[in-house]
Amino acid sequence: MSRDQKSQSLGQKINDFLTRTRKIMQGGGEKAIQKQQAQGKLTARDRVATLCDDRSFHEYDLFVEHNCRDFGMDQKSLPGDGVVTGTGTVQGHPVCCYAQDFTVAGGSLGLAHARKITKIMDHALKMGVPLIGINDSGGARIQEGVNSLAGYGEIFYRNTMASGVIPQISVILGPCAGGAVYSPALTDFVFVVDKISKMFITGPEVIKTVLGEEISMEDLGGARVQAEVSGNAHFFAESEQECFEQIKKLVTFIPWNNRKPSEPFPAKAPRAEFKIDQVVPDDPRKPYDIRDAARAVCDDSDFFEIQAHWAKNIVIGFARMDGKTVGIVGNQPNFLAGVLDVDASDKAARFIRFCDAFDIPLVSLVDMPGYLPGVDQEHAGVIRHGAKILYAYSEATVPKITLILRKAYGGGYIAMCSRHLGADFVFAWPQAEIAVMGPEGAANIIFRKEITGAADPEAMRQEKIKEYQDKFANPFIAARDGHVDAVIQPEETRDFLLHALNVSRNKHVSRPDRKHGIPPF
Ligand code: HXC
Numbered sequence: 001m002s003r004d005q006k007s008q009s010l011g012q013k014i015n016d017f018l019t020r021t022r023k024i025m026q027g028g029g030e031k032a033i034q035k036q037q038a039q040g041k042l043t044a045r046d047r048v049a050t051l052c053d054d055r056s057f058h059e060y061d062l063f064v065e066h067n068c069r070d071f072g073m074d075q076k077s078l079p080g081d082g083v084v085t086g087t088g089t090v091q092g093h094p095v096c097c098y099a100q101d102f103t104v105a106g107g108s109l110g111l112a113h114a115r116k117i118t119k120i121m122d123h124a125l126k127m128g129v130p131l132i133g134i135n136d137s138g139g140a141r142i143q144e145g146v147n148s149l150a151g152y153g154e155i156f157y158r159n160t161m162a163s164g165v166i167p168q169i170s171v172i173l174g175p176c177a178g179g180a181v182y183s184p185a186l187t188d189f190v191f192v193v194d195k196i197s198k199m200f201i202t203g204p205e206v207i208k209t210v211l212g213e214e215i216s217m218e219d220l221g222g223a224r225v226q227a228e229v230s231g232n233a234h235f236f237a238e239s240e241q242e243c244f245e246q247i248k249k250l251v252t253f254i255p256w257n258n259r260k261p262s263e264p265f266p267a268k269a270p271r272a273e274f275k276i277d278q279v280v281p282d283d284p285r286k287p288y289d290i291r292d293a294a295r296a297v298c299d300d301s302d303f304f305e306i307q308a309h310w311a312k313n314i315v316i317g318f319a320r321m322d323g324k325t326v327g328i329v330g331n332q333p334n335f336l337a338g339v340l341d342v343d344a345s346d347k348a349a350r351f352i353r354f355c356d357a358f359d360i361p362l363v364s365l366v367d368m369p370g371y372l373p374g375v376d377q378e379h380a381g382v383i384r385h386g387a388k389i390l391y392a393y394s395e396a397t398v399p400k401i402t403l404i405l406r407k408a409y410g411g412g413y414i415a416m417c418s419r420h421l422g423a424d425f426v427f428a429w430p431q432a433e434i435a436v437m438g439p440e441g442a443a444n445i446i447f448r449k450e451i452t453g454a455a456d457p458e459a460m461r462q463e464k465i466k467e468y469q470d471k472f473a474n475p476f477i478a479a480r481d482g483h484v485d486a487v488i489q490p491e492e493t494r495d496f497l498l499h500a501l502n503v504s505r506n507k508h509v510s511r512p513d514r515k516h517g518i519p520p521f
Contacts, residue, residue, distance in 0.1 A: 024062055024079040028103030036103055041173060041196055042240050044084045044101035047134050051097065051244045052088030059086040061119065066112040071143040078104050081112040082137075085120040090132070090251045093263075096124035099134035102174050107137035109179060110144040114151025121158040128257035130167040132247065133187070139178030152179035159186035164357035167254045169247060172197040172226075172233070173240060175217060185232065188354055189250060189306070192223035192233040193243045199226050199233075224309075231310040231343060253304060253318040253325045255358050262360070267323040270494065271301040277490040280367075280405055284433070287337070290315050290330040293365055293405065297494045299323060306351065311343035312336075313368075316351040321363070322498055327355035330365035331416065333406070338368035340412050341377055342385040349388035349519075356396035361501055364393075364402045364417040369438060370410035386415070387520040393421040395517060399504030401497055404428040404475065404484070410437050419483050424507065425500040427493070428475035428484045435472040439465045442472075 025045065027033065033043055042050065048057045066073065066081050082104035087096050098117050100107035109117075117133070124131040140148035156179075162168055163186065170184030171191045175198040184190045184199070192199070200221035207213055207220070219225070227236035235250075237243035255262040276296035281288055295301035298319035305317040312335040319328055329348050331338030355362050371377075371386055393400070393415070402423045408416065413434055417423045428434070436442065444451070447464040454460035471477075478484040488496050 021062065027079055027101045028105075032103035039196070040239070041102070041136070043103065044099035044107075044134065044136070047099045047171075047173065047240070047244075048084055048086065048088065048097055050241070051132065051134075051247060052090055052095070053092065057086055057088035057097075059084055061085055061116045064112050064116055066110050066144070068110060068141075068144045068147070070145070073143050076105075078110075080104065081110065081116065082107050083109075083113045083116050085116045087120075087123070087129075091248050093251050093256060094127070094129045095132050095251070096120045096127070096129055097132040097134065100137040100174075100180075102136040102138075105141065107135075107174065107180075108139065108141035109137055109148055109151050110141040111147040111151050113141070114148070114154055118151075118154045118158055121155070121162065124166055125158070125162050128166060128259065130169060130251065130254070130256060131162065131187075132169045132171065133183065134171045134173055135176045135180050135184060136172075136174030137176055137180040139176070139180045149179075152182070155179070155183050156186060159183055163188075164258060164353075166257045167358065169250070171243065171247065172199055172223075173243075174198070175203075177201070177203050181232075189234045190226075190232060191235045191237065191243050191247060192226050193237050193240055194223045196240065197223040197226065197233075227307075228309045231307060231347065233310075234306050236309055249304060250318075253320075254360075258358055262325045262358075264323040265299070265320055268300040268320075270296055270298060274301045276493050280429075280431075280490070284406060284431070287333040289334050290332045290338070290365055290367065294319060294328045294330055297321070297363075297497055298326070298328070303328065307347055311341070311347040313338050313341065314344035314348050316348060318360075321494075321501055324501075325360050326501065327351060327360045327362050328365065329362065329417070331368035331412075333367050336372070338407075339370065339372040340368060340386060340389065340415060341372040342380045342382050345382075345385045345387075345389045345415075349392040352389070352392035352396055356392075356398050359398055361399035361401065361504065362393075362396060362417065363497060363501075364400070364423075366402060366404045366408045366413070366416040367406040368409070368412045368416065369407055370412040371415075384520050386411070389415045390421065391517070391519045393417045393423075395519070396422070397507070397509045397511070399501060399507050400424050401500045401504070402426045403493060403497070404432040404434065406431060406433065407438075408432065408434045410435075419485075422509075424504050425486075425496075426484050427486050427488050427496050427500075428478065429490055429493075430475065430487055432475040432478075432484075432487075433469075433473035434475055434478045434484070435468075439469040439473055442468045 085098040168187035169189045170187045181199040198217045226233035274296040279292045294303040303319045315330045400423045402417045443464040451461045
């Protein structure tokens with residue numbers, strides 16, 4: 001073969017390669033892409049390109065094809081088998097990611113599709129980098145039968161094995177059914193976008209057939225439902241663009257894996273508009289926003305809230321102190337007085353476990369009247385759910401710093417990372433109230449006879465409330481017995497927290513030998 005002939009055949013091969021590549025990259029074709037875009041959705045490849053740093057995404061397994069022969073599938077070519085997989089960087093951090101392509105068979109998951117995903121998951125675990133999954137899928141590919149179910153099983157297994165080793169982020173960008181929502185449920189953070197994301201185990205069609213009830217996809221499992229009602233979603237955005245910005249920010253707070261600390265930032269003072277001594281009102285009955293307390297103590301007042309729209313009586317999120325990531329858990333007096341209930345306990349417990357797994361110190365801001373009483377809560381399992389927060393704090397071996405700003409009553413006092421659950425440092429402000437219950441309730445119970453037997457029961461009640469308040473509604477009894485390490489002035493708070501975090505950096509505790517504990521799941 002002459003040199004000309006050789007280079008011609010190389011040219012042909014490259015042309016052939018480019019033609020094949022272009023065809024696959026068109027996914028389900030022009031019409032399907034237009035339908036996707038008309039719904040305000042990006043295509044799978046646009047999504048990974050938007051998420052990753054400029055030109056950093058490298059795609060693999062482009063030429064993978066399914067092997068299904070049933071229901072006419074042998075006649076159907078599914079480009080890339082409906083999923084884009086690869087590696088890239090986000091804010092300079094390496095990540096593995098996949099994006100399901102709804103334009104190809106509704107992003108449904110068959111065996112080849114699943115194998116592409118499990119391959120990139122294996123890479124993420126081996127390389128010790130975060131996994132980001134963009135889900136836009138009708139779930140198990142119906143034509144592939146048990147092979148689709150097998151594929152999901154393999155994904156769930158890997159999600160579980162990777163849990164606590166690498167951060168796993170799920171993005172829901174379409175109608176996601178069945179397995180397409182169970183994998184996200186096993187991951188650490190779930191992102192949804194208004195009007196685009198839908199999550200459900202069984203869709204409206206099945207509900208109509210089985211239960212005879214009509215419900216829209218949006219009302220069943222739309223983004224707002226998942227972010228505000230069910231708590232399945234951790235982040236809510238108005239658009240895909242905003243969602244990707246949120247992920248980029250999250251990635252800066254979390255480490256690549258459980259052996260590597262998250263990247264430090266230059267330390268910064270809180271912004272001048274957040275003054276810790278002005279956050280909490282003098283009147284103990286007046287509410288305020290605990291997020292302002294977090295902002296007043298963290299670097300640049302940058303508190304990155306998680307699950308902001310669900311179980312609002314507790315606040316969780318990341319911040320930096322002295323440039324290093326901390327996890328903040330705070331009761332929210334602005335919502336239900338910051339009580340602990342079923343959802344708040346679930347929300348905090350999961351976050352505490354994430355921070356513990358990834359070596360992120362915990363700062364707890366306490367101001368709450370205790371666990372929420374009532375039939376609804378008891379029947380919803382507040383005993384079981386409430387125990388999760390006790391378990392999570394007790395189990396955590398990362399530095400645990402607690403600040404009691406105002407009220408710390410009853411079981412809530414213990415639950416909110418008290419000394420007794422292993423807090424390394426407990427600080428309280430002079431106005432803190434630490435007791436078994438609020439003065440009113442306490443007086444009614446322990447002085448019942450005196451009150452009912454008095455000539456003026458109400459006057460006696462007030463007298464006894466004051467007596468109890470004077471005795472217990474302060475931090476000094478707890479400090480006297482060493483349950484509080486230091487009573488500090490509000491303006492000293494950041495200094496005390498920074499110092500405590502600094503001296504705890506090398507904390508090491510060992511636990512009894514066991515396979516694993518059994519948390520009250
Ligand atoms: C094969 C599917 C599919 C699926 C959608 N498609 N879901 N193909 N298997 N699971 C195909 C459609 O046939 C259609 O193909 C294309 O994708 C687009 O779907 P549409 O229905 O036109 O889109 P839309 O109206 O937007 O509705 C999206 C949807 C709906 C809500 C997701 O398609 C749907 O209800 N799908 C089935 C959902 C489901 O029940 N999945 C199984 C879950 S069980 P054409 O060729 O017409 O373009 C499961 C098991 C695991 O996942 C459980 C683990 C615990």
